[in-house]
Amino acid sequence: MGLKIEDITYTYESGTAMSVNALNHITTEIPDGQFIGLIGHTGSGKSTFVQMLNGLLKASSGHIYYNGEDIDGDGYDKKALRANVGLVFQYPENQLFEADVLTDVEFGPKNLGLNESARKARAEKALNLVGLSEKYWKASPFDLSGGQKRRAAIAGVLAMEPKILILDEPTAGLDPRGRDEILGLVRDMKNQLDMTILLVSHSMEDVAEYVDRILVMNAGQIMLDGTPREVFSHVSELEAVGLAAPQMTYIMRDLAAAGLPVRTDCLTVEEAAAEILSHRDAIPAAEKGGSHA
Amino acid sequence: MLKDVTLGQYYQTDSWMHRLDPRVKLLGTLSYIIILFVVNSVPGYLVCGAFLLVCVLLSRVPFGYILRGLKTIMVLLLITVLFNLFLTPGEPLVSFWKFTITKEGLTFSIKMAVRLIFLIIASTLMTLTTSPNQLTDALESVLGPLKKLHVPVHEISMMMSIALRFIPILMEETDKIMKAQMARGADFDSGNLINKIKAMVPLLVPLFISAFRRANDLAMAMEARCYHGGEGRTKMKPLVYRKGDVGAYGVLCAFLAACIVIRVMGV
Ligand SMILES: Nc1ncnc2c1ncn2[C@@H]1O[C@H](COP(=O)(O)OP(=O)(O)OP(=O)(O)O)[C@@H](O)[C@H]1O
Ligand SMILES: [Mg+2]
Numbered sequence: 001m002g003l004k005i006e007d008i009t010y011t012y013e014s015g016t017a018m019s020v021n022a023l024n025h026i027t028t029e030i031p032d033g034q035f036i037g038l039i040g041h042t043g044s045g046k047s048t049f050v051q052m053l054n055g056l057l058k059a060s061s062g063h064i065y066y067n068g069e070d071i072d073g074d075g076y077d078k079k080a081l082r083a084n085v086g087l088v089f090q091y092p093e094n095q096l097f098e099a100d101v102l103t104d105v106e107f108g109p110k111n112l113g114l115n116e117s118a119r120k121a122r123a124e125k126a127l128n129l130v131g132l133s134e135k136y137w138k139a140s141p142f143d144l145s146g147g148q149k150r151r152a153a154i155a156g157v158l159a160m161e162p163k164i165l166i167l168d169e170p171t172a173g174l175d176p177r178g179r180d181e182i183l184g185l186v187r188d189m190k191n192q193l194d195m196t197i198l199l200v201s202h203s204m205e206d207v208a209e210y211v212d213r214i215l216v217m218n219a220g221q222i223m224l225d226g227t228p229r230e231v232f233s234h235v236s237e238l239e240a241v242g243l244a245a246p247q248m249t250y251i252m253r254d255l256a257a258a259g260l261p262v263r264t265d266c267l268t269v270e271e272a273a274a275e276i277l278s279h280r281d282a283i284p285a286a287e288k289g290g291s292h293a
Numbered sequence: 294m295l296k297d298v299t300l301g302q303y304y305q306t307d308s309w310m311h312r313l314d315p316r317v318k319l320l321g322t323l324s325y326i327i328i329l330f331v332v333n334s335v336p337g338y339l340v341c342g343a344f345l346l347v348c349v350l351l352s353r354v355p356f357g358y359i360l361r362g363l364k365t366i367m368v369l370l371l372i373t374v375l376f377n378l379f380l381t382p383g384e385p386l387v388s389f390w391k392f393t394i395t396k397e398g399l400t401f402s403i404k405m406a407v408r409l410i411f412l413i414i415a416s417t418l419m420t421l422t423t424s425p426n427q428l429t430d431a432l433e434s435v436l437g438p439l440k441k442l443h444v445p446v447h448e449i450s451m452m453m454s455i456a457l458r459f460i461p462i463l464m465e466e467t468d469k470i471m472k473a474q475m476a477r478g479a480d481f482d483s484g485n486l487i488n489k490i491k492a493m494v495p496l497l498v499p500l501f502i503s504a505f506r507r508a509n510d511l512a513m514a515m516e517a518r519c520y521h522g523g524e525g526r527t528k529m530k531p532l533v534y535r536k537g538d539v540g541a542y543g544v545l546c547a548f549l550a551a552c553i554v555i556r557v558m559g560v
Contacts, residue, residue: 015357016355051472054476079478082476083478087476089472094469095473095495097495097498097499107477107478107495108478142502157477
């Protein structure tokens, strides 16, 4: 069933001169099992939007339904919702507080009321999933490197075994290697755990390869919604709101403009290479020779 | 809950009150608070209230926003009023069980409540309309003469402005960490007192860590820009009185004089 979002609006500091309309009438659906990328320029309302999905912020107007039930309804169990919809915040390492990593990861399961052995089992499973090896489990979370801290924090949410996992810019502030590791991790989790994943990012490259569907946010609204191919075919609209399509899209577009009849909706380097090679015959013989010289 | 703390925050907008020289606002607030304890009759309080109302209107800060600040000190206010109400000796008015409300107690506690409410509104209004930077400049300039007595005026005002500046930052940080822990199932609202205090640990540890980190970063950034205290330091925007400010001083003096006259005449 998943999440259903109906006409959501959110205003920060409403009623003062600083009031900000962060979300404007958003309607969409997050069905079970999808891997969704949520992209948008800084300040477009991504973080605000994801905080509504597990009831941390209450919509100024509109409704959100989880498995058909209104999450703002009377007597709705928010704690159960948060166990089902796991949210990893931007810079999640700022939430670490326990004396050692394992105990910190156990915090979530403990709040769910699990007994000691069950929460230990969950914590160990989560730490293994994020690839944090056993020698760090008893270390202080503050002694870990940035990337390791982030893994520990993600494990803290994973240990609650949510059905839907939302990651708010999990790669912010990491080096390229750390970024690839975290993204690889997210993809593996998707394959292994059969979760619904919502990955927030402002980099197209991050999401293009992995996700089934992309939501593009701009100024508190959903501007585009579709498969990566569909979304990246709207290059000029994306550019108008300060985003960009993946590099490959541009190369293929320029090649097409130069007369090579290639498809322009390639997303990854491999795909683009195969596409270009399949048009080898279209390149005039003289130019072929020239390029070899 | 956290959003209710308006004392010490700056409300950004453009108004006559915002543009007023910060020294006028600082001295004005100070003398207003003193005069609140000088007047002690109904007409006196009416004049004080009217003056405050005009200031609030001139500031263009929504009234509800200022009142929200009062909510947080309601408890303190109630305790003060209750103590005065029951513990002032005098002519009994009502009495039940062991408590007696006296006529003196009633008038005194009403006065106290009015004074405290006006005092808080006035000081809230000052910080709402004066940015921390301006406030520091004003403080430094007003306390300037003390430098001759080797009082570290600049350092004191710098510390004050940093403290003020950090209030909203720390509140934002608290909000973020609270949400992050709530996403992990933490519960800050229910349970008995002991549980509530225990629930603060996951909030306070990260908060302190981040506060220390910020303090450290700030110290480093200040040193990197060769900050060395007040000695020989000039200002980018030195405070200069303009015509309106002089006028404001005039109005302030007239108001203070009126209050003193009311007190002396015993109206
Ligand atoms: N606590 C807050 N108080 C007031 N305004 C806020 C608050 N948090 C966010 N905003 C405003 O709401 C809008 C949306 O912010 P949001 O954090 O959702 O953006 P974002 O898309 O996550 O940006 P980023 O990519 O920088 O994380 C922005 O204009 C921001 O200034
Ligand atoms: Mg964000």
